[in-house]
Amino acid sequence: MPIYGTALLAACLLVGVSIGKLLGTLVGVDADIGGVGVAMLLLIFSSDWLRRRGLMSPPSESGIIFWGQIYVPIVVAMAATQNVRGALGGGVMAFLAGAVTVVICFALVKILARAGRSQEVSR
Amino acid sequence: MSPIVEKVLADYGLLTAFALVGLTMAIAYWASDKLTRGRLHGSAIAILIGLILAAAIGGKKGVADLPVLAGVGLMGGAMLRDLAIVATAFGVKLEEFAKSGVIGAVSLLAGLFTSFLVGGLIAYAFGYRDAVSITTIGAGAATYIVGPVTGAAIGASSEVIALSIAAGLVKAILVMVLTPFLAKAIGLDNPRSAMVFGGLMGTNSGVMAGLAATDPKLVPYGAMTATFFTGLGCLLGPSLVFMINRALF
Numbered sequence: 001m002p003i004y005g006t007a008l009l010a011a012c013l014l015v016g017v018s019i020g021k022l023l024g025t026l027v028g029v030d031a032d033i034g035g036v037g038v039a040m041l042l043l044i045f046s047s048d049w050l051r052r053r054g055l056m057s058p059p060s061e062s063g064i065i066f067w068g069q070i071y072v073p074i075v076v077a078m079a080a081t082q083n084v085r086g087a088l089g090g091g092v093m094a095f096l097a098g099a100v101t102v103v104i105c106f107a108l109v110k111i112l113a114r115a116g117r118s119q120e121v122s123r
Numbered sequence: 124m125s126p127i128v129e130k131v132l133a134d135y136g137l138l139t140a141f142a143l144v145g146l147t148m149a150i151a152y153w154a155s156d157k158l159t160r161g162r163l164h165g166s167a168i169a170i171l172i173g174l175i176l177a178a179a180i181g182g183k184k185g186v187a188d189l190p191v192l193a194g195v196g197l198m199g200g201a202m203l204r205d206l207a208i209v210a211t212a213f214g215v216k217l218e219e220f221a222k223s224g225v226i227g228a229v230s231l232l233a234g235l236f237t238s239f240l241v242g243g244l245i246a247y248a249f250g251y252r253d254a255v256s257i258t259t260i261g262a263g264a265a266t267y268i269v270g271p272v273t274g275a276a277i278g279a280s281s282e283v284i285a286l287s288i289a290a291g292l293v294k295a296i297l298v299m300v301l302t303p304f305l306a307k308a309i310g311l312d313n314p315r316s317a318m319v320f321g322g323l324m325g326t327n328s329g330v331m332a333g334l335a336a337t338d339p340k341l342v343p344y345g346a347m348t349a350t351f352f353t354g355l356g357c358l359l360g361p362s363l364v365f366m367i368n369r370a371l372f
Contacts, residue, residue: 009206009209009210009213010206012209013205013206013209016209017205020276020361023362027366029277029369030278031276031277031278031361031365032276032277032361033276033277033361033362033365033366034276034357034358034359034360034361034362034363035205035276035361036205036208036209036272036276036357036358036361037354037355037357037358037359037361037362038358039205039209040208040209040212040354040357040358041212041358043209043210043212043213044212044213044215044217047213061213064210064213065210065213065214066210067206067207067210068207068210068211068212068213068214070207071204071207071208071210071211071268072148072166072169072170072328073144073145073148073169073198074144074198074199074203074204074207075166075170075173075199075204075267075268075271075288076144076147076148076169076170076172076173076199077140077144077173077195077196077198077199078173078199078200078204078271078288079170079173079174079177079185079199079267079285079288080144080173080174080176080177080181080185080186080187080195080199081177081181081184081185081186081187081195081196081199081200082174082177082185082281082282082284082285082288083177083181083182083183083184083185083280083281083282083285084174084175084177084178084181084185084285085177085178085181085182086182086183086281086282086285087282087283087285087286087289088178090249090282090286091289092249093245093246093249093260093286093290094260094263094286094287094289094290094293095289095290095293096245097241097242097245097246097260097261097263097264097286097290097293098263098264098289098290098291098292098293098294098297099293099294099297100241100245101237101238101241101242101264101290101294102293102294102297102298102301102324104237104241105234105237105238105323105324106301106305106309107309108230108233108234108237108323109309109310109311109316109319109320109323110308110309110310112226112229112230112233112319112323113226113309113310113311113315113316113319113320114310115226
């Protein structure tokens with residue numbers, strides 16, 4: 001049943017965010033430290049464990065896959081509910097933050113790809 | 124609008140949001156296909172429409188300031204957003220990652236830390252002095268997902284989160300548009316450099332659309348590393364990077 005997959009997904013997120021909040025309390029900030037990342041790792045390992053034991057049927061998987069497939073629409077909804085008018089003054093900064101990063105990363109592609117190739121040759 | 128319809132739309136707010144966002148996606152993918160011949164990915168156009176609607180209609184909570192559209196706030200709120208993003212990790216095979224080898228891991232880390240560093244420095248240059256805002260804008264320079272996930276986790280303001288989405292969107296669009304023109308100059312013509320490219324850029328929609336316009340055969344190699352970028356960013360942003368920034372500012 002799809003609900004099994006969705007239940008697993010929800011449980012991973014609840015555990016992940018709890019761990020994140022706990023970490024936050026430990027370092028003394030009111031924040032969730034890496035909870036979503038922890039939840040992702042939990043989902044990867046728990047679903048893999050279940051699959052190996054034959055406990056992950058395609059209907060159960062569909063209960064997870066659906067949510068993964070509507071993440072772009074959810075990001076659209078999130079973008080539409082931010083204080084964009086308040087942020088307009090910072091538009092130049094947002095543009096620069098994105099653009100400068102892209103330019104540097106383009107340059108790094110050449111450098112890293114070349115490093116990778118010489119690594120291959122030396123092997 | 125008749126009061127009856129208005130009440131239904133407000134009472135069934137989440138469904139109104141699904142219908143409205145679905146329509147936005149349809150328009151965006153149509154525009155991507157017909158007006159840009161697929162050069163700009165539909166997802167980027169859709170997010171751009173979302174930001175424009177928020178600026179046009181809304182105030183503090185974007186379009187959710189209108190009672191009939193309050194459900195969009197629930198759809199795009201922390202709970203469903205985190206659920207959907209965690210779900211994208213499903214099916215990720217760590218063995219695939221191991222296959223891309225050292226160069227895949229190095230390019231991922233280099234891409235992430237470049238984003239956090241450059242985004243953070245630019246935020247600092249524009250007068251931000253608190254670790255929360257600097258981390259969030261740096262995370263936005265990683266991707267438009269890492270930004271808001273990080274910002275929400277560490278308690279950034281809505282304006283800063285909006286800026287982080289905008290920074291990520293600029294990155295995605297530039298990668299889509301510039302990749303085919305720069306491919307030759309940066310040696311992007313083989314699987315290995317495509318994997319490096321995916322790990323460095325990280326923005327899924329940007330990498331896929333950019334490689335598709337360059338050479339469709341390279342798409343799976345770029346995607347292989349790029350899929351790990353957002354997840355790793357969501358893990359490192361609100362933890363390691365935030366701690367480093369908190370120690371600095």
